[in-house]
Amino acid sequence: MKDKIIILGEYQQDKISSITLECISAAKQLQGEAEIILLLMGEDRKKDACELQQYDVDQIVLVEHPLLSRFSNEPYAKALLSVWDQLNPAILLWGHTDIGKAISPYLSEKLDIPLYSNVESVEYNEKRLFLTRPVYSGKLIEKIEVNTPTFFLTIKPKKWKASQKKLERNCTIRSLKVKIDKSIPTLIGLEQKKQQTLNLEDAKIIVGAGRGIQNEEGFALINQLAKTIGGTVGVSRGAVELGVCDASMQLGQTGKTVAPDLYIACGISGAIQHLVGVTSAKTIIAINKDPHAPIFEVADYAIVGDLFEIIPALMKEWDNPTIEIS
Numbered sequence: 001m002k003d004k005i006i007i008l009g010e011y012q013q014d015k016i017s018s019i020t021l022e023c024i025s026a027a028k029q030l031q032g033e034a035e036i037i038l039l040l041m042g043e044d045r046k047k048d049a050c051e052l053q054q055y056d057v058d059q060i061v062l063v064e065h066p067l068l069s070r071f072s073n074e075p076y077a078k079a080l081l082s083v084w085d086q087l088n089p090a091i092l093l094w095g096h097t098d099i100g101k102a103i104s105p106y107l108s109e110k111l112d113i114p115l116y117s118n119v120e121s122v123e124y125n126e127k128r129l130f131l132t133r134p135v136y137s138g139k140l141i142e143k144i145e146v147n148t149p150t151f152f153l154t155i156k157p158k159k160w161k162a163s164q165k166k167l168e169r170n171c172t173i174r175s176l177k178v179k180i181d182k183s184i185p186t187l188i189g190l191e192q193k194k195q196q197t198l199n200l201e202d203a204k205i206i207v208g209a210g211r212g213i214q215n216e217e218g219f220a221l222i223n224q225l226a227k228t229i230g231g232t233v234g235v236s237r238g239a240v241e242l243g244v245c246d247a248s249m250q251l252g253q254t255g256k257t258v259a260p261d262l263y264i265a266c267g268i269s270g271a272i273q274h275l276v277g278v279t280s281a282k283t284i285i286a287i288n289k290d291p292h293a294p295i296f297e298v299a300d301y302a303i304v305g306d307l308f309e310i311i312p313a314l315m316k317e318w319d320n321p322t323i324e325i326s
């Protein structure tokens, strides 16, 4: 029987998320003779499955159950245990996202299977499999050899290109039944927080707010800049600690990893734990009043000065340009 690599499909606002397509690219690298299976959990996923048939997977497996309609730790973990028992795969692969981080350690411990998390690259060398991942707050990159045929893998977002659609639809779709004990905690509802910024991972322009914004007024200025230039707001832990914004917007080691076309870091010093989440940006502009701030070492453009003076000037220039760029 062929080995199987299972990818857990993730959704964002009811659309399959980019990390799932990145997982397909990672799975292709690991594939060898194995079969790639995309697992879609939820309710009424058949339409999505038909659309996803155009991607480079061998099979789509639907696991539909009312308790899986939205992500919740316990039902998802129970369903995955049941899928694992029934399909007996070699590798279970998904993103190092909020979902991946929440359930992969539980499954690894429960099934006694090694978990390699936040992996940035995979490489076969003479049939030996090597993985790399950041350790010690991103200061070092660890290279490890995988010595077991069966393992779990979560991949760092934006490290693989999203798989592209093919013209033909070759893969098959089938359903798998799972039993989920109704006594487990059930998700009753989700309420969106006022300040939550969605889709940071997919944003093309991100304006980053750091401790240098000082207070709510500073945060309002950052939001104004983002609105003016069509961007999304992300923050450093320094800004979260000020209590003016939500931790779900945090970028970095314990926050989100992003790769926008443009990142404007405002009042952010550039600690390594922040940089690991943002240095995949194509262009970085940093605004900081300290000319020696480490953020300037990774910035493409440095603006040394007070953000409370610079940001209004930038917005004014944006609305009424006085400089012509040829």
Ligand SMILES: Cc1cc2nc3c(=O)[nH]c(=O)nc-3n(C[C@H](O)[C@H](O)[C@H](O)COP(=O)(O)OP(=O)(O)OC[C@H]3O[C@@H](n4cnc5c(N)ncnc54)[C@H](O)[C@@H]3O)c2cc1C
Residues within 6 Å of the ligand: 137, 209, 210, 211, 212, 213, 235, 236, 237, 238, 239, 250, 251, 252, 253, 254, 255, 256, 266, 267, 268, 269, 270, 271, 272, 273, 274, 277, 287, 288, 289, 290, 293, 305, 306, 307, 308
């Ligand atoms: C295990 C661990 C995980 C972590 N994970 C993360 C993470 O995911 N994300 C993250 O961001 N941090 C993380 N941190 C924290 C990180 O080490 C830094 O403490 C944090 O990033 C600092 O945030 P900051 O740059 O906003 O604040 P600071 O380091 O205090 O920098 C503020 C900057 O603003 C500038 N400034 C002040 N006023 C102005 C002004 N008026 N105009 C212009 N510039 C001004 C200052 O010159 C300074 O450079 C983590 C730490 C640990 C130990």
